[in-house]
Amino acid sequence: MSQVEIELAKTAGFCFGVRRAVKMAGEAARQYGGCACLGPLIHNNDVVRRLEEQGVRTVKSVSQLVPGEPVIIRSHGVGPEVYRQIQALGCPVIDATCPEVARIHALVEEKSRQGRAIVVIGQRGHPEIEALAGWCDGCTVLENPEETEKWLREHPETAEIPLTVVSQTTGEQKNFENSVKLIKKQCTNGEIFDTICGTTSSRQREAREIASRSDVMIVIGGRHSANTAKLAQVCAGECDRVLLIENARELDPAELAGAKTVGVTAGASTPEWIIKEVNRKMCDENKTVETVEENNAAEAVNETVETPAEPAAETKTEATEAEASFEELLERSIKTLHTGEKVRGVIASITPTEISVDLGTKQSGYIPLSEFTDEPGVNVADIIKAGDEIEAYVMRVNDVEGTVMLSKKRLDSVKNWDSIVDARASHAVVEGTVVEENKGGVVVNVKGVRVFVPASQSGLPKDAPMTELLKRKVKLMIREVNQPRKRVVGSIRDVTVSERRAKAEATWNEIEVGKRYHGVVKSLTSYGAFVDIGGVDGMVHVSELSWKRIHQPSEVLSVGDEIDVYVISFDKETKKISLGYKDPNENPWVKFTSTYSVGSVASVRIVKLMTFGAFAEIVPGVDGLIHISQIADRRIGKPEDVLSEGQIVDAKITNIDNENKKVSLSIRALSEHPAPAPEPKAVKPVEDEDDGPVVVYDTENPPAPEDLPEE
Ligand code: F3S
Numbered sequence: 001m002s003q004v005e006i007e008l009a010k011t012a013g014f015c016f017g018v019r020r021a022v023k024m025a026g027e028a029a030r031q032y033g034g035c036a037c038l039g040p041l042i043h044n045n046d047v048v049r050r051l052e053e054q055g056v057r058t059v060k061s062v063s064q065l066v067p068g069e070p071v072i073i074r075s076h077g078v079g080p081e082v083y084r085q086i087q088a089l090g091c092p093v094i095d096a097t098c099p100e101v102a103r104i105h106a107l108v109e110e111k112s113r114q115g116r117a118i119v120v121i122g123q124r125g126h127p128e129i130e131a132l133a134g135w136c137d138g139c140t141v142l143e144n145p146e147e148t149e150k151w152l153r154e155h156p157e158t159a160e161i162p163l164t165v166v167s168q169t170t171g172e173q174k175n176f177e178n179s180v181k182l183i184k185k186q187c188t189n190g191e192i193f194d195t196i197c198g199t200t201s202s203r204q205r206e207a208r209e210i211a212s213r214s215d216v217m218i219v220i221g222g223r224h225s226a227n228t229a230k231l232a233q234v235c236a237g238e239c240d241r242v243l244l245i246e247n248a249r250e251l252d253p254a255e256l257a258g259a260k261t262v263g264v265t266a267g268a269s270t271p272e273w274i275i276k277e278v279n280r281k282m283c284d285e286n287k288t289v290e291t292v293e294e295n296n297a298a299e300a301v302n303e304t305v306e307t308p309a310e311p312a313a314e315t316k317t318e319a320t321e322a323e324a325s326f327e328e329l330l331e332r333s334i335k336t337l338h339t340g341e342k343v344r345g346v347i348a349s350i351t352p353t354e355i356s357v358d359l360g361t362k363q364s365g366y367i368p369l370s371e372f373t374d375e376p377g378v379n380v381a382d383i384i385k386a387g388d389e390i391e392a393y394v395m396r397v398n399d400v401e402g403t404v405m406l407s408k409k410r411l412d413s414v415k416n417w418d419s420i421v422d423a424r425a426s427h428a429v430v431e432g433t434v435v436e437e438n439k440g441g442v443v444v445n446v447k448g449v450r451v452f453v454p455a456s457q458s459g460l461p462k463d464a465p466m467t468e469l470l471k472r473k474v475k476l477m478i479r480e481v482n483q484p485r486k487r488v489v490g491s492i493r494d495v496t497v498s499e500r501r502a503k504a505e506a507t508w509n510e511i512e513v514g515k516r517y518h519g520v521v522k523s524l525t526s527y528g529a530f531v532d533i534g535g536v537d538g539m540v541h542v543s544e545l546s547w548k549r550i551h552q553p554s555e556v557l558s559v560g561d562e563i564d565v566y567v568i569s570f571d572k573e574t575k576k577i578s579l580g581y582k583d584p585n586e587n588p589w590v591k592f593t594s595t596y597s598v599g600s601v602a603s604v605r606i607v608k609l610m611t612f613g614a615f616a617e618i619v620p621g622v623d624g625l626i627h628i629s630q631i632a633d634r635r636i637g638k639p640e641d642v643l644s645e646g647q648i649v650d651a652k653i654t655n656i657d658n659e660n661k662k663v664s665l666s667i668r669a670l671s672e673h674p675a676p677a678p679e680p681k682a683v684k685p686v687e688d689e690d691d692g693p694v695v696v697y698d699t700e701n702p703p704a705p706e707d708l709p710e711e
Pocket of ligand 1: 016075
């Protein structure tokens with residue numbers, strides 16, 4: 001059993017522009033009982049001959065037209081002058097200019113009107129280029145990078161002048177890119193438009209890939225077709241044995257000898273039935289059976305053909321098909337599209353405004369970016385690329401313009417509807433992006449489905465502006481699905497609540513005294529701060545916030561601060577947690593006692609003057625009291641006779657009360673002849689230690705009660 005693997009390019013055969021033109025010509029011939037075509041409709045003799053049989057006669061120029069005779073403008077288009085001449089003859093026009101080509105005409109016309117010089121990278125004398133030249137005030141045609149380089153050298157003025165560069169639709173990508181590189185180097189005022197038709201570049205790319213893995217590469221197409229010639233050239237770069245044939249008759253089986261893999265592609269002017277004939281001939285020669293793909297030969301990819309025991313039924317179908325009329329075959333190869341239909345195509349190109357899709361139909365498919373996705377900030381090029389397959393809904397078919405508007409997001413929405421219904425049933429959390437704000441709430445796009453989230457379910461505080469949710473990715477739960485009205489209601493809050501509940505449970509299960517948490521300050525009161533430590537709030541009392549004296553928690557924290565706290569105590573029944581914030585390692589009393597002892601001399605700062613003495617800071621957070629009797633070696637009327645606030649003085653530590661965390665200081669003790677100490681007075685604590693820094697006084701010479709500061 002002999003076995004040859006045949007790989008047929010998906011992009012082989014008619015492009016939509018050619019398919020559209022052939023269909024329009026057939027219809028015109030039927031409608032008018034014959035018509036003329038300005039130049040061969042396509043570069044394929046078989047098709048042109050069959051069209052002639054139907055009454056489509058080919059004329060070389062306007063001068064050969066019969067006045068009043070209907071005229072077909074082929075997909076290459078013509079210049080405005082030709083339209084005028086045809087009109088003057090009173091001939092009805094059937095305009096089959098490819099929409100892609102027409103777009104370039106409009107572009108060069110506008111740029112030329114703006115005073116820009118037009119440069120076309122393409123084949124001189126090609127009908128498309130000749131037509132294009134008519135739409136601008138003269139243009140320079142450059143065929144390749146070599147010509148471009150020479151032209152730039154000879155025209156140094158191009159460095160300054162405004163230049164617009166376009167390409168022939170069937171140009172080779174590399175050729176265009178290399179020419180553009182040279183232009184960009186020299187021209188400071190150049191704008192470049194890559195107008196290579198997406199179907200051409202994807203056809204060439206696929207042909208190159210298939211050729212690289214084939215022993216023989218067959219390129220089917222008209223010999224006069226620039227498009228086919230380019231295709232053969234591209235394949236020759238990858239495969240040593242490239243056969244360029246116009247039809248099955250030209251295929252010499254001997255040329256396939258020894259080949260295990262044969263790749264097949266075809267130019268844009270090659271109809272499907274010719275591709276099928278070639279395919280069938282190869283299968284017959286190999287005594288193999290062909291797998292027939294209904295209506296679309298291009299789908300016969302990676303086909304392995306084997307010798308059958310009996311002729312297969314499909315072979316008979318093929319034979320019947322071969323007998324079918326040209327018109328029938330053409331009709332069969334042209335898919336009719338209807339609004340609302342789901343279609344599959346190949347991405348031909350991506351521009352900043354739309355995605356061009358080759359649907360294998362006579363129309364050019366396009367997806368406006370707004371119909372690709374509702375996801376804000378999405379860069380389409382990160383998701384798809386030319387050559388990828390894509391599915392979409394047909395939104396509008398415009399036969400006059402030869403375009404089909406498609407929508408991917410609508411198809412996504414239908415596809416994902418079921419997953420939304422499931423999410424509601426299973427209370428699953430889904431993700432989406434907030435795309436719209438309206439009166440009652442926000443709309444979230446969940447995989448293409450619009451889910452309304454009422455303001456009360458947005459998770460935002462009452463009266464907070466919904467705007468802050470816009471463009472944000474959010475998690476939500478589906479609350480309500482109204483299938484007939486296609487209405488879905490969701491809740492962001494439900495997710496927050498259930499997440500918080502789960503977190504709280506975990507926190508209560510593992511909480512223990514001393515455990516540290518990283519939490520978020522949720523609110524502040526006069527007596528402390530509430531901190532979320534994972535689904536539950538604990539309270540940090542104001543006294544646990546700082547080692548320094550503070551009056552309000554806001555002196556240390558703000559709502560939203562992320563802080564580290566530790567558990568001082570908790571009660572699972574009352575659900576109360578007491579937290580500590582101030583770092584035990586930073587305890588100023590510990591710092592003080594590890595540095596100083598009774599008898600040490602410290603440099604202290606006077607912080608407050610009272611009638612009975614002066615408070616002085618020894619280290620931050622620890623103050624000592626210098627009793628009035630200990631300020632000088634003589635009797636003084638009041639402390640401010642000697643000291644002032646902020647003053648730095650040396651003082652001796654005369655007593656440390658560890659239990660009450662109080663320190664007594666004396667300046668007098670440092671003088672050579674201290675005066676006798678005054679009589680001791682009654683003792684009274686100045687301030688509770690919990691309420692601020694350690695405030696101390698002289699236990700040996702305490703102030704009179706009436707002299708003590710008010711609490
Ligand atoms: Fe048009 Fe592209 Fe074909 S420009 S004629 S669709 S190759």
